[in-house]
Amino acid sequence: MAAEIRSPRARYREQTRAEIKEIALRHMAEGGAQGVALTRIAKEVGLSGPALYRYFSSRDDLLNDLVRDAYDDVAAAVGRVGADAQAGPRLALRALGGAYLDWAVAQPHRYLLIQGSPVPGYAAPPDTAQRARAVMGPFVKVFAQGEATGAVRPVVAEMEGWVRKDPAVADWLHAYTGLAADDAHAGTALAGTVLAWSQLHGTASLEVSGQYSGMGHQAGTLLNAQLDMLAEAFGLR
Amino acid sequence: MAAEIRSPRARYREQTRAEIKEIALRHMAEGGAQGVALTRIAKEVGLSGPALYRYFSSRDDLLNDLVRDAYDDVAAAVGRVGADAQAGPRLALRALGGAYLDWAVAQPHRYLLIQGSPVPGYAAPPDTAQRARAVMGPFVKVFAQGEATGAVRPVVAEMEGWVRKDPAVADWLHAYTGLAADDAHAGTALAGTVLAWSQLHGTASLEVSGQYSGMGHQAGTLLNAQLDMLAEAFGLR
DNA sequence: ACTACTTCGTTAGGCATCGTAACTCTCGAG
């Protein structure tokens, strides 16, 4: 958004990078993350092998970029829904979860890329945690309106410790809720979010990797049941 | 267990296969599934490259074997706990979940191997579904004692359809509970199991792939909270 | 407009990896 025009060279560079990523995504869609081979991409973009290294310093660098994009993309999908949460927290939770799951189902390979199960040799980029938090941000906002009950309490306690120790988390919490790290609702908001994250990931992951295939599976049904249990436990209506 | 003695040649063969798998596991522990390179294994076992193809027809074949072993191993770990479920279904559920999670945490690479996020090119072996069911068997038994309430009902309805369509599932259900496919509790048992599976997988997966790192994470706390919610929804005590 | 510098791209090559082919050697079953 910042620099629109730039030098023609830089423009061309950006364009080529985008084209490479686009092709990489297509290859990934048919053949998994391992199907992303620099040589093939190069051929398709009309370059010869090593030329790609002008645009990405390594294969992992390219994959990292795809990971970043994917995170941003889910975050956007979830955030879009999060904006109009007028119907009460319970329904908002369903909507958010639905958006997450829908994204995962629509883009299985990208979800697999994100979901931690690392491709070959590669270690997740360091800013992963931050981007993951961005995805879950709207959930924090929802759970900040809750009150933890029963079995969920121990989780809240742990989260209170967490938010006090990790300033990045405190910032995150504050950005989406306005709450301070030592607020009474801080732990609740985080606990709900992490629990929701875990459930989302479980359901999305099994669905995407095809483990539900065979059952007349509606992953959405599963997820809704889980999120409703969560809403119950956090007194969300 | 069947043939103990066999011909010396077959004995040697089995022994070598086992040694190869053992080394492969060690390599996987340090370097992920992609760290399993035939050449290196061969060198370590004292053979030269292509000799390994006498024992495994391809790299995927080897990995498939590791996957199978891993499934059997989790199933054993979970089943061991499932045996002595005297303390009531709720605690049994916790114990089962704990065993699953503990196994995953103790053997992260093997869990990652299983959990669907496929290594490079490779497709899961066909008997995967059956082995996965074996892991979850004890859960079916627990949830067969439950009564679905509230938000979980729609899942039950879907599962009833599933068990009627898929004979393998009906067999599975019957083997662990004695229930018939059209029994009133069939759907309940399956619904609870699948929900539990999803939660287990979500928590274990995030934990194993290190996404919880930083928070004073006790994955067990998370899991217990989730399983308790489930127990609540299914009226387990 | 001319020169100097940066960027882009090429070919050649190194290295690791999976996997096949063709050939030898050694067991062990009959």
Add this chain to the structure above:
DNA sequence: CTCGAGAGTTACGATGCCTAACGAAGTAGT
């Protein structure tokens, strides 16, 4: 004791990642 199956070997080919060394083209300063 023989001879065939199984175990191993070396040689080779195909990909794939990546570096090195060089040439071509655009960019910028004067």
